[in-house]
Amino acid sequence: MELEQVKAAWQREKAAYPYETDPAKILADTRQQAMKRDQEFARKQRTQIICSLICLGLMARCYSPHNPLLANVGLIVMLLGSALMLAGSIILKYRLRVSHPELPRKEFLAEQRRKISARIALLQNNMTWFLIPAMLGFLLWQVTLSHSIQMKIVLIILAALACVGAFWCGRWQIRRELRPMLEEIDRELDE
Amino acid sequence: MIDRREKERLFKDTVAKNTQWLGVIARNNAPRGSWQDLEQEIRIAFWKSLDSYDGERSSPNTWFHSIARNTAEGFQRKNRNSRKRDERVYPNPVFVEQDRDQLRIVEEFIRTLGELDQQVFTMCLDDLSYEEMSAVVGVSEVNLRKRMSRIKEQFKAKYIGR
Numbered sequence: 001m002e003l004e005q006v007k008a009a010w011q012r013e014k015a016a017y018p019y020e021t022d023p024a025k026i027l028a029d030t031r032q033q034a035m036k037r038d039q040e041f042a043r044k045q046r047t048q049i050i051c052s053l054i055c056l057g058l059m060a061r062c063y064s065p066h067n068p069l070l071a072n073v074g075l076i077v078m079l080l081g082s083a084l085m086l087a088g089s090i091i092l093k094y095r096l097r098v099s100h101p102e103l104p105r106k107e108f109l110a111e112q113r114r115k116i117s118a119r120i121a122l123l124q125n126n127m128t129w130f131l132i133p134a135m136l137g138f139l140l141w142q143v144t145l146s147h148s149i150q151m152k153i154v155l156i157i158l159a160a161l162a163c164v165g166a167f168w169c170g171r172w173q174i175r176r177e178l179r180p181m182l183e184e185i186d187r188e189l190d191e
Numbered sequence: 192m193i194d195r196r197e198k199e200r201l202f203k204d205t206v207a208k209n210t211q212w213l214g215v216i217a218r219n220n221a222p223r224g225s226w227q228d229l230e231q232e233i234r235i236a237f238w239k240s241l242d243s244y245d246g247e248r249s250s251p252n253t254w255f256h257s258i259a260r261n262t263a264e265g266f267q268r269k270n271r272n273s274r275k276r277d278e279r280v281y282p283n284p285v286f287v288e289q290d291r292d293q294l295r296i297v298e299e300f301i302r303t304l305g306e307l308d309q310q311v312f313t314m315c316l317d318d319l320s321y322e323e324m325s326a327v328v329g330v331s332e333v334n335l336r337k338r339m340s341r342i343k344e345q346f347k348a349k350y351i352g353r
Contacts, residue, residue: 003346009293010316023203030202030234037235101261102240102254105329108261181268188264 041097045090052086067145074140081134085126092122106189113185120178123170131170135163198241205251206234213259215317216327219310220263221270229266236262256326296350304342311335312342 056079063075096115101108139159143152193201206213213233217226237258244254297316301309307328314324321332321339328335 003343006293006297006350007316007318010297011318023207026206026234027199027203030231030238033231034235034238099236100240100243101236101258101265102243103261104257105261105264108257112265184268 045093048086048090052083052090056083056086062141071141071144074137074142074144077137078134078141079137081130081137085130085134088122088126088130092118109185109189113182113189116178116182116185120174120182123174123178127167127170131163131166135159192242193244193246198238198244201241201244201251202238205237205255208252209255209259215314215319216259216263219313220267225266225270229263232266233259233262253326256323260327260329300346300349303345308338308342311338315339315342 059075059079059082063072065072067075096118100111103111139156142155142159146152146155213230214226216233217229221229237255240254240258244251249257301312304312307330310328311324314327319327321335324330324335325332330338
C-alpha cells in the first residue's frame, strides 16, 4: 500500500463527484439565487412590518376616552412595549444583514461576534425592559375593564404564563443557540 | 465600485479557476447532503462581495479564498449539530469498488488526525498546492510543509508495505 495509490483512489472518487463547470451557467444561477434571497428577505420584512402595524392598529382601536384612566394607561404601555420590541427586531435584522466575508479571518470573526452579541442584547433588552411592562400594561388594561373576579384571576394567570413562556423561549435561545456560538467564536479568536 | 460587466468577468474567471478547490472546501466543511448548499453559499457571498472589490488590496483569488474560508466556517458553526464526521470521508457513496480498501484506510487514518491535519491531508489527496492549502487554512506554507511531512511519516509508519 503506497500513499500514491491512496491518492489515486481518492482522485478517482473525486472525479465521480459532479461539478458544474460552465461559468456562464454558474453565474446565472448564482445571480438568480442572490436576487431570490434579497427578494425573500424584503418580503419577510414587509410581511412582519405590515402584520405588526395591523395588530398594533387593532389594539389601538380599543382605546376609548370613556374607559377608566388605568385601562387606557395599561393599553398605551402595552402598545408602546410591543411596538418597541417589534421595531427593535426589524431594525436589527436590517443592521445584521450586511456581512463582510472578504475580511481577514480575525476581523470577520469579530464581525460575527458583534452580530451575535447584538442579538443577545436585543433579546435581553426585550425580556427585561419591554416584555414585562407590556404584560403589566395588558393586565392593567384588561383587569380594570373586567368586572368578575374569576375573569381577573384567569387573565392574571394567562398573562403570567405568557410572560414566563416568552421569557423561557428567549433564555433558551440565548443559552442553547447564541452563547455556544459566541463561545466558539471566542475560542477561535484566541487560537 | 466595479461595473456590472467587470463584476461578471471576475466572477466567471475566479469561479472557473477554483471549481475543484471549492468542492474540496465543501467536502471538508459540510455534511454530504449539504455540499452543494455550501458551494452555493460561497458563490453567493463572493458575488455579493464583488461590489466592494477594488482590486488593489488583493487578487480575486485571494479575495475568493478568504470568502470561502470565512463562509465555510460560518456554515460549519451553524450546522454543527447535523454534521456527521463519517460523511466527510466518503464523499460519494458509490465509490469505485477496487478503491474500497484504500478509501477505508484513508478514513481510518483521517480519524486519527487532528482537525487541521485532517484538512491538510485531504487537500494533499486532492492535489492542492501548498499555496492553495495555505489560503484555505490560513497557515503559512512553511508550517504546512512541516505538518504535511509529519503526516506522511505517520501514514508511512502505519500503512506503507502493509
